[in-house]
Amino acid sequence: MCNTGGARVAEAILERYRERTAKSRAFNEEAKQRLPGGDTRSITFFQPYPTYMDRGFGCRLTDVDGNEYIDLLNNYTTLIIGHANQKVNEAVRQQLEKGTVLGASAECQFRHAEHLCSRFPGMDMVRYCNSGTEATMFAMRAARAFTGKDAIIKMDGGYHGTHDYAEVNVLKDLPPGSIDSPGVPTAVLQDVYVTPFNDLQAVADTFSRHGERIAAVVVEPMLGAIGLIPPSEGYLEGLRSLADEHDALLVFDEVITFRLSIGGLQRVEGVTPDLTTLGKFIGGGFPVGAFGGKREIMSRYDPGHPNRLSHSGTFNGNNVTMVAGLTAMELYDQQEVDRINRLGARLREGYCQAFKKSGIKGQTTGIGSLVQVHWGEEEIKNARDSRSLSGAARDLPRLLHLELLNQGIFIAPRGLNCISTPMTEKEVDQATSVFTQALEVLKPYVETEAPFLIS
Ligand SMILES: Cc1ncc(COP(=O)(O)O)c(C=O)c1O
Structure with missing residues (x-):
């Protein structure tokens, strides 16, 4: 050297x-x-x-x-709320005595869901999964099913986990419309449009060229992994209006930003998305993901719906995560x-x-x-x-x-x-x-x- x-x-x-x-x-x-x-x-x-x-x-x-x-x-x-919180540990201990996941519906699931919906103004219903990755994957699928369109707009640098449609223009400095990790099929690029964060005009242009194909704008209200970049004034409202104008859904990924108020950054900014994806904290230290929003969209996950969406996961809403997460959220007032x-x-x-x-x-x-x-x-x-x-x-x-x-x-x-x-x-x-x-x-x-x- x-x-x-x-x-x-x-x-x-x-x-x-x-x-x-x-x-x-x-x-x-x-x-x-x-x-x-x-x-x-x-x-x-x-x-x-x-x-x-x-x-x-x-x-x-x-x-x-x-x-x-x-x-x-x-x-x-x-x-x-930090590591080894005693109240969370106690709730988990009590749950462990009763089993961790019982392969059945459980009270702790709808109690947790009730709590989440009370925090987010536009959230009528929720479904659980085991990571933020799954949450954004299922939210994108819900948007496609609801709108009958296939493509999404995401932001350059937006991190939404590691499923294929999320691995486009994340950390690397690549031209818009580039895969971030080897192994992701290039086919996903047909259905993902990438625009710079804080650039409403780019989103408007993308809608005017491809609006008939776009099911959703998926965005973190503050860009996270690439460097905590806050939205400029009017940006999130602008996305709301553009999505509405073009019959697309607005999806806020609040996996990180949930913590910024009792109901995420959307509550501070006063912009309500159609769907919100969550993870991290809401599991109280255990693996979790959740996605929720308007009843008319989420009800497509109802098994009784004639055109229901598939959504399974062996550990979805498992009892340990649910009791730990609810206890943690109650402490975060x-x-x-x-x-x-x-x-x-x-x-x-x-x-x-x-x-x-x-x-x-x-x-x-x-x-x-x-x-x-x-x-x-x-x-x-x-x-x-x-x-x-x-x-x-x-x-x-x-x-x-x-x-x-x-x-x-x-x-x-x-x-x-x-x-x-x-x-x-x-x-x-x-x-x-x-x-x-x-x-x-x-x-x-x-x-x-x-x-x-x-x-
Ligand atoms: C904004 C955002 N969305 C999704 C994810 C993916 O969550 P997970 O790591 O639980 O899959 C993350 C993870 O850091 C994230 O920051």
């Missing part, structure tokens, strides 16, 4: 990571024999090897080497939503101050309890803007992630942070102070490898 200041910084960060995580490294070597890469989820893998976590309690995690972390990731935004949204604002501000203090150009995006770090100060309105900043930043996101790990802060390698209810200002301020120190460590790297980021 060449001996520039940047290379030395990178090597020192990696060296500290290796020193602290010897057992993780050994586990990874062993795991690689049976799990490709030693992992079983693309997103949790990072170089040189991922940290193997042993346990979580509240907002803290402990790895297999005994290092403790403030968990600013919450299993990618899932565990809003308006007061807690407001409190962690304020903590999120504090974290965003703290990170921005840290960037200013360091003389490195950076910014944060996100809303409420969701916080994203970006390198550079250019405005970010869509996936392309976000990719271009992270591409230019070279190894900085990865090194920041490792350095934060070295100092006991667990975030996503891509810079996603989120708040959980066990947190207080104390944890947020600790994260800010570690972030400030991490930028100091990284400054020599920035100076040699990305000098355009020095202000």
Whole structure:
């Protein structure tokens, strides 16, 4: 390796990571024999090897080497009320005594559904599945069945899970209408149109060219995986009007954004979709997905409907997930939503101050309890803007992630942070102070490898 200041910084960060995580490294070597890469989820893998976590309690995690972390990731935004919550555990314990899944309808399913419908103004009925991936797959199918049309519009950078119709223009910087993962049939491209987020004109143009084929616009109200990009003013309303004008459905994927109010970002923005897809938090820490919306659409899933839609899943609405999820949601009330949204604002501000203090150009995006770090100060309105900043930043996101790990802060390698209810200002301020120190460590790297980021 060449001996520039940047290379030395990178090597020192990696060296500290290796020193602290010897057992993780050994586990990874062993795991690689049976799990490709030693992992079983693309997103949790990072170089040189991922940290193997042993346990979580509240907002803290402990790895297999005994290092403790403030968990600013919450299993990618899932565990809003933190790990091993005692009330959720108690509900699960009681359910375990009665069996986990009984192969039959159960009271806990309609209690959970009642709770969800009380939170989302346009949600009359719900169906459950086991992941957000399935939720968006079934919602797209419902839209096709209801409208009698086949195609969908999705946004460049929109992540809706890993089924074939969702794997189009997600993370990679590719021309619109490109498959994101090898193995996805190119045939799906006939039925997926891709437009940039926050670009109403592009959606209008797509409708005017292909409106007779378009069943739904599927969109996260805030673009998530590509960098927490909020909707610009009027965008979601505009999508609502365009969908209505062209007899298409509007589907909001609120798998991540549900947490931003008691009824998702749609409740804050005052735009009601026809269908909403959910996952993550609503299972209280257990696998889950759900999709719901207008009665006239959802009733197509009624087994008594003459033209019913197929929807099965051995673990759909399983009793453990349902009781855990309902307990977790009941604990996440308006007061807690407001409190962690304020903590999120504090974290965003703290990170921005840290960037200013360091003389490195950076910014944060996100809303409420969701916080994203970006390198550079250019405005970010869509996936392309976000990719271009992270591409230019070279190894900085990865090194920041490792350095934060070295100092006991667990975030996503891509810079996603989120708040959980066990947190207080104390944890947020600790994260800010570690972030400030991490930028100091990284400054020599920035100076040699990305000098355009020095202000
Ligand atoms: C917005 C969005 N939709 C769908 C999904 C897929 O959910 P799952 O990982 O449960 O399949 C995710 C996962 O992160 C997501 O962020």
